[in-house]
Amino acid sequence: MSPDDPHRPQPGWWSVTLSDVGDALLGLVTTALGLGVAIAVVDGVSASNPGSVLLAALAVAVGDLVLRPPLRLLARVGGAMGALVAGLAAQVLVAWLALTLLPGLHVTNPWAVVQVLVIAAVVMAVGRWVWGASDSDYVVGDVLRRARAHARRAGEGGGAVPDERPPGLLVVQLDGVAAPVLAQAVDAGLAPTMARWVADGTHVVREWWAQAPSTTPASQAGLLHGAADAICSFRWWDREVGRLVVTNHPEDAALVERRLSDGRGLLADGGAAVATMFSGDAERQHLVMSQARRGIGPGTSYLRFFASPFVLARAVTLTVGEMVKELYQGRRQRVRDVRPRVPRRGWYVVLRGVTNVLLRDLATSVVAEQLVRGAPVVFVDLVDYDEIAHHAGPTRPESMRALEGLDRVLDTLVRVAAAAPRDYRVVVLSDHGQSLGATFEQVAGRPLVDVVRGHMAGPGVDAVQASTDDEEWGPLNAFLSSTAARRGDERSRVLGPQGRDRRDGRDGDAPGPGADGAVSPDVAVAGSGNLGMVWFPRAGRRLVLEEVEERWPGLVRGLAGTPGIGLVVVDTAARGLAAVGPGGVAWLERTGGGPAIDGVDPVARYGGQAADDLRRLGRLDHVGDLVVLSDVSADGHVHAFEGQVGSHGGLGGAQNRAVLLHPADLALDDDLLADVEGRRMPVGADRVHEQLLRWATGLGLRRTATRRAADDEAEAAGEPLAGGLAAGGPAAGGPAARGPVAGEPAAGERAP
Structure with a gap:
């Protein structure tokens, strides 16, 4: 934001702390409401009067502030997972002290404290959502309060944000x-x-x-x-x-x-x-x-997220809500036959x-x-x-x-x-x-790897295909791998299709012929949206069209003529990169003479930038021996080689x-x-x-x-x-x- 941004708070705004007070009162009310509901439904915990519940809510808030300094130290030593464990333990400790030491409250079952904490946290999350506090302000509410306080201390005279801040x-x-x-x-x-x-x-x-x-x-x-x-x-x-x-x-x-x-x-x-x-x-x-x-x-960066009962419970509650919403939305598409x-x-x-x-x-x-x-x-x-x-x-x-x-x-x-x-x-x-x-498999009736194997005229061809359902697992696997790192385990934790499909257990930077020393497959196929690639690993290098035709006659023409495929890019010994379509060939590099287009140009339907993109892509390291693009309709619809109705990776559409x-x-x-x-x-x-x-x-x-x-x-x-x-x-x-x-x-x- 620039200094003259009209939406930037003006000097003097930060000296008003009513928003801080209001947020604190809202937190106290929602905490008291959550504790009250939890005490009412959990056996083994009772309260003699509403004032005791309100006092317990106040004690929870004070305990949260008191425990923050030691929690920061623990988070520095234990990292993010240490912050999670320490934060959850602190919540249980504060709730146990509040429910056992304050007058008017009685606990007969230690496990009931955990139940109270969970139910209270969920009620707090729902209560603040009903109030309208469902946006991310409350995820970073503590950060905002600290930032405001820091800005007031840094301001000159009136406690405003300094006018001269470095960019x-x-x-x-x-x-x-x-x-x-x-x-x-x-x-x-x-x-x-x-x-x-x-x-x-x-x-x-x-x-x-x-x-x-x-x-x-x-x-x-x-x-x-x-x-x-x-x-x-x-x-x-x-x-x-x-x-x-x-x-x-x-x-x-x-x-x-x-x-x-x-x-x-x-x-x-x-x-x-x-x-x-x-x-x-x-x-x-x-x-x-x-x-x-x-x-x-650093664990301290995560402490306020993990240690706050409302923030963590809100995230967990809304996570479950998001799952329910997905089930409903998916069923709605099926019922309406979208x-x-x-x-x-x-x-x-x-x-x-x-x-x-x-x-x-x-x-x-x-x-x-x-x-x-x-x-x-x-x-x-x-x-x-x-x-x-x-x-x-x-x-x-x-x-x-x-x-x-x-x-x-x-x-x-x-x-x-x-x-x-x-x-x-x-x-x-x-x-x-x-x-x-629609996906390529929905159009062609079979996945790309089967089409390739079929045109290689050998049902026994040893093929390996990259999983097409692993992209969404990435963030979760990164988080799980980081927890293993905290224990000194150098191996990545990989769930989902990519975990099943990995072909070796090596660290990933030592060359080798294949899985556990096994011979490489005849063909490897991978899809990235509507961009597919085919490699012939046993060749040890990228093959040109002449070599592909000698080994598997008709493979390139067969792929280019398959419903759902728009073109196949392949290197040639005679004239460089060629884009082969069902009705013609576009010579992307125009070496060796001859016309730029033979027959119908297969590249034109992908737009004016497509030829430059394919020239660049065709010369990148590790690129496939064959590069396949799905067909594209006049309104920009493509066919992913993955199980995705919305895709990206190649060319066509938005x-x-x-x-x-x-x-x-x-x-x-x-x-x-x-x-x-x-x-x-x-x-x-x-x-x-x-x-x-x-x-x-x-x-x-x-x-x-x-x-x-x-x-x-x-x-x-x-x-x-x-x-x-x-x-x-x-x-x-x-x-x-x-x-x-x-x-x-x-x-x-x-x-x-």
Whole structure:
């Protein structure tokens, strides 16, 4: 937010503490109500009068404050899981003391204390939801109160937020949101926060082109590291390690980051990464997939989430509610015979609840902590919309409603940023969009691996297929792997299809012929949305068309002619990359002479940018011997090679039209823009990364080469660093250099 943002609280606002008092009273009332209901229904606990219940509620609130300092110490030692255990134990202890020591209350069964705590917490969550306090403000309520108090102490005279605060940059990724979908949400009144920014002129909404592979791993490799070319798909056969690599597996994400990181990512120089796939070389890393084996960050960052009875119970209660809502919405699609659709049962129901409520609230709380602590650049990925849209469809009602929840998260974070020690500019972007369509298996009658095997004229062909139902397991598996890291266990905890399908138990960076030394399969097939890839691992290198035809005559033509497939990209010895369609061939590189198109151009239906994207994709490392794109209809419908009705990964429809909503005073540099179908926009995540870097550097949030050299010399000589960042950043002793909020770990502290 800029200083002249009309929605930024004006000086003097923070000196009024009625909101703090009101929130405290609301908390006291809901706690008393929860305890009263719990005492009434639990055997073994009784109260002689309402005053005793109110006194117990007050004791719980006081006990929570008294135990915070020792809990912080325990959280520092025990990390995030230590914070969870300590927080739950503290809740039980406070409730037990209140129910056994206060007059008018009687407990005959120790187990009844736990029952009272659980029931009271649920009643509190429901009560505050009825009151209207269901947004994320209450997830970070304690952070907001501390931020307000800190701002009052930092203000001059009247206790207002200081007018001269060093800048900061908050980047919020709305996973999978296409620019047209956001426009629909704004028109429908589902995104009032973002709509207000644009209407008031503080922000400008633009598009950027998410190149194929239009997947989260590729886009985040570009956005965070400027290295999108390091990733050819969501899943691929890696000839170096001799197996399929799945980027949302913590071990594989770590392997990929080691390849693409140069130490100077977007979040270097003190930035914070929250709930991302890669770290961006952040100093503060929380819920980062590639770093899961090192833990999910300092326990103190999670303490207030885990230790608060209301916050944790609210998250758990709404998680269960989200599961019930998914069951209802899935049944509604079946009853109404909505088409296209996919099954929405099984583990996805649980994963939707955990990912879209519990982990989102946790991520929101951690981001708020980083803002209050003054991290110069903060990047967070919110996956709610993407998870639902995969199974429901990009513009179905439940998917659009997910955007409403994300917009409330943005509003909450802006409120926190208004009291932070930095003047944060907020950039909202997506990593790609999604396209609607029936699955390939629904169209062709069988999965891609069976089609490939059939055209290889050998039913006994040894084939391995990457699981197509593992994407939603990623955040949960990252969290589980981090808990193993706290015990010194270096193995990732992998649930779901990817856990069953992993072909070896090695760490993932030692080359080998295959699973446990076994011979590699004849063919490996993987799908990423409507982008499919086929490898022939036993060849040891990428085959060209002439070699493929010699070994499996008719394979490429057969694939290109299969219903639901639009084209097959293959390298040729004679003329370079070719896109083979059912009625013609497009020569993408035009080497060796001859016409650019033979017959009907199979690329034209994917848009004017498609040929450039396919040329680039066809030359990436680890790319398949054959690259397959599903067909695309005139209205942009595609066919995912996964069990998804909303998909992304290839080309066609809105999946490549990503969002870039940025402050109006941070302009896009024209040299980073290109023409895409008559519009100027950044093409590729690497260009967006470069723009974010330029903004961060212009705001003084990145060390210059001269400053880095000076700091390196000082460190080598054992001298203190100069402090602060590049020109315009916080100087030593300035507002952002006063240290963290009392009781917080020092900047850069990580879980072991």
